[in-house]
Amino acid sequence: MLTIRDLGVNFSGFWALKDVDLDVSEKSRHAIIGPNGAGKSTLFNAITGYLKPTTGRVNLDGQDITGRPPHELVKSGLGRSFQRVNVFQDLTVFENIQAALLAHHSRAYDLFTPGARLYRAEAEAILEQVGLKDEANRVAATLAYGKQKQLEFALSLASEPKILLLDEPTAGMSPRETSEILDLIVRIQEAQGFTLLFTEHDMEFVFAIAETLTVLVQGRPLATGAPADVRDDPEVQRVYLGGHASGGKDAA
Ligand SMILES: Nc1ncnc2c1ncn2[C@@H]1O[C@H](COP(=O)(O)OP(=O)(O)O)[C@@H](O)[C@H]1O
Ligand SMILES: [Mg+2]
Missing domain, CATH: 3.40.50.300 (P-loop containing nucleotide triphosphate hydrolases)
Incomplete structure (x- = not known):
């Protein structure tokens, strides 16, 4: 391929x-x-x-x-992972995944976007898959090194490589x-x-x-x-x- x-x-x-x-x-x-x-x-x-x-x-x-x-x-x-630059340190783990999904689907965020369009279900599925469910609401900057790496991997999955x-x-x-x-x-x-x-x-x-x-x-x-x-x-x-x-x- x-x-x-x-x-x-x-x-x-x-x-x-x-x-x-x-x-x-x-x-x-x-x-x-x-x-x-x-x-x-x-x-x-x-x-x-x-x-x-x-x-x-x-x-x-x-x-x-x-x-x-x-x-x-x-x-x-073509996905590429483990680039620290992709993680928004001030957002939660969940929000980071949502942002990556939004970016992938090229949908601009606006106030009228219904909840379902914010890819909650997709974000939850990814968190479950990579074992970050318990960290969903933690701010990325507070994660230990290994968990940060897991988050970076999760973000790369959002683009469905x-x-x-x-x-x-x-x-x-x-x-x-x-x-x-x-x-x-x-x-x-x-x-x-x-x-x-x-x-x-x-x-x-x-x-x-x-x-x-x-x-x-x-x-x-x-x-x-x-x-x-x-x-x-x-x-x-x-x-x-x-x-x-x-x-x-x-x-x-
Ligand atoms: N931007 C760059 N400018 C000049 N030389 C570089 C640059 N990036 C890598 N190199 C050189 O190219 C060679 C290969 O580097 P690299 O691809 O990082 O190797 P590896 O990842 O296998 O350790 C090395 O000699 C490195 O010094
Ligand atoms: Mg190298």
Whole structure:
């Protein structure tokens, strides 16, 4: 459903991404792994419209979306989560979800809008799904870090993504929080059937969750395939995974 060809990003002479070909299948869980500075975030930024690629094309569902701005891409079903900027700190959890639903449905708020149009039922359903029901009336700024992350994930669901891109969704989390939020993400991804493209530094979780794995090294894809095959690839072993074939945090 997502097809990337010859993608390149050049930062004043330095190719952060070069010759990237990548196919992400519908409804799959596809992880991008690689050392720090490999270009993972740059790849996500180029796909989601936060930076314009220097070369190449990005296709979503057969449509060329190269260089289109983020808000247009969200409308096309390309969601991106875990951006602190999307959370209104002064609004409650419930109001944040309502605002995201309103934004998605492009309905301007006005005093004559009947209650039903404020997406109360939809907001409640999302809160229930992500396990934030008890926090519905809390002001976002007062939430603990893990709950903030859950809220950001909830907000990304409001746009009903066909594909969701998560760049290190568990950054800064404890192993327990990491395990909880990844469980949640997988549960909702399976229930809603969207495609998930993500990066994650903890190899144990990557191998537990991903159906397809791409190893990115110095801006170029080194290998793509089923996790077990990629893990056993001698070149991947040599360049990246090294002694961490069975999984472990150090590999990142
Ligand atoms: N805006 C930028 N300007 C210049 N160089 C950048 C910029 N963003 C990233 N880079 C460089 O591009 C490379 C890839 O970075 P990044 O995509 O953040 O890697 P990763 O997410 O895999 O750790 C790094 O060498 C980084 O320093
Ligand atoms: Mg990164």
